[in-house]
Amino acid sequence: MDLDRKLAILADAAKYDASCASSGTDRRDSVGGAGIGSTEGMGICHSYAPDGRCISLLKILLTNHCQYDCLYCVNRSSSNVARARFSVEEVVRLTLDFYRRNVIEGLFLSSGIVKSPDHTMEQVVRVAQTLREVHDFRGYIHLKTIPDASDELLRRAGRYADRLSINVEMPTEDGLRQLAPEKDTTAIHRSMGRLRLHIDEAREARASTRASGVASAGASTEAPIRVIPGAAARPARPPRFAPAGQSTQMIVGADGSDDRSILRSSAALYGRFRMRRVYYSAFSPIPDAARALPLKAPPLVREHRLYQADWLMRFYGFDHEEIVDDGTGLLRLDVDPKHAWALAHPERFPVDLNQAPRELLLRVPGLGVGSVDRLIAARRLRRVRAEDLRHMKLPVRRVLPFVIVDGHRPGAIPPTGLPAKDAMGARLATGAPTQLGLFG
Structure with missing residues (x-):
């Protein structure tokens, strides 16, 4: 052949x-x-x-x-x-x-x-x-x-x-x-x-070899010692x-x-x-x-x-047992797992972007690890406002229903007689195409 x-x-x-x-x-x-x-x-x-x-x-x-x-x-x-x-x-x-x-x-x-x-x-x-x-x-x-x-x-x-x-x-x-x-x-x-x-x-x-080399280099402020022919060489770095x-x-x-x-x-x-x-x-x-x-x-x-849920376990602090917490044992296919978790736990929202700790910010739909770090850095200088989210190029439509920020407070959740996750899901419906990025 x-x-x-x-x-x-x-x-x-x-x-x-x-x-x-x-x-x-x-x-x-x-x-x-x-x-x-x-x-x-x-x-x-x-x-x-x-x-x-x-x-x-x-x-x-x-x-x-x-x-x-x-x-x-x-x-x-x-x-x-x-x-x-x-x-x-x-x-x-x-x-x-x-x-x-x-x-x-x-x-x-x-x-x-x-x-x-x-x-x-x-x-x-x-x-x-x-x-x-x-x-x-x-x-x-x-x-x-x-x-x-x-x-x-x-x-x-x-x-x-x-x-x-x-x-x-x-x-x-x-x-x-x-x-x-x-x-x-x-x-x-x-x-x-x-x-x-x-x-x-x-x-x-x-x-260990790297630490030994640093220690040897820092042991003296004298000029570098010349290598003498026949002298013992520095140990080779392990493979x-x-x-x-x-x-x-x-x-x-x-x-x-x-x-x-x-x-x-x-x-x-x-x-x-x-x-x-x-x-x-x-x-x-x-x-x-x-x-x-x-x-x-x-x-x-x-x-x-499943890849999105895996990302939540590795980088967002989610335990595997809480990602799929309903009776079916299956992830929702219509929304990503982070969004689904937020819809199933309305009691955890809204989150105050100017006060919440990092681990809670990471649970807000639309906020990734990088954007959370930028938010924390920004609020050290001054309070974050709603318009700042747009300047930071965050997905505002996804974020705002779950957060409190200067200039914005979401409406009451849920309306009487409607299950919490269905009410929030209806309020978030924008007619946008399905997001197949990590968390959008």
Whole structure:
């Protein structure tokens, strides 16, 4: 099979994995020096870092052959799909060729399981090692790791990759047991724990070395001491280990897990393993699907609402249990989770923008982390007025119904005989199009 045909098959096979954002890595750039690649350039958009940089990634599988038969996976062993396999050298050549043509700035590499987890993982690691050590590639590398692979292979992977990820697949252990009986939640969590340990150890070692260097530099105000030939050199800085951390992915809608269960699982992963990101992938019906799978995909807006709820847990101080607090266990699809929480808790509003603490301001619909920080800085100088919100380019229509500010006080909530959240929702209706940003 020629390389173009392999690329068509294995790039298409990788499209179901969403966990390939490139945030959090070290900044490396070959401009003005040796080496190939960069994590800083611009190119075809595949993913965005939190600071807005677009990082284009070559996203492929090493192979879509797989010995597992996970019912939700298009590449499962019983699936009737075209199969292909790259060699290590072919992946390296493709990555360098696409980079030199300014198509990509990094590589996302995953694989089906062939022969054994260790055999597959060793091939994946060899790709990254060859790029780094033979070709001095400075671009972004994200490796999908195999849960049952040896700890030594995980260590090697972290040495060459910017980010490592292990997909937890299903939100609950029961769901994984039902749809992927060959996979083991305990083994997945064990590998995640190992990665967290290695990441923490590397960061502590590098921080200790940095602190020692600062202490040595500050020990004297004399002129710098000349290096004497034969004298002991300063200890080398310890090697980094996956500086962008680890991530994982859950499939949404393949089993019966509700949004409350999904967010509970995500909160546990963030807490136990210091996960950098949990990605949510709406289940997509696959050819020759098993009867245990749903016939229809969940609405994509459900995936979007889960990302918004995840943001609330990570940056806005929300507990996962309070985000979905009604009897359905599902997030509302008509409004974002932060707005829905405000509608369900009218007793917490209106909030005084000139007096409220930061944690309460973060719960006001329309106020993001940056805008809250700007408000707090502004009110240190003088009281904030309603017209100031427009000058700060805040979404005034969303904010004003929930706040008190000089020159504005919202009307009474709710009218007699109308449920609180319905009354506030009716008062906020403006006919504007649905907002699918984070919180608008």
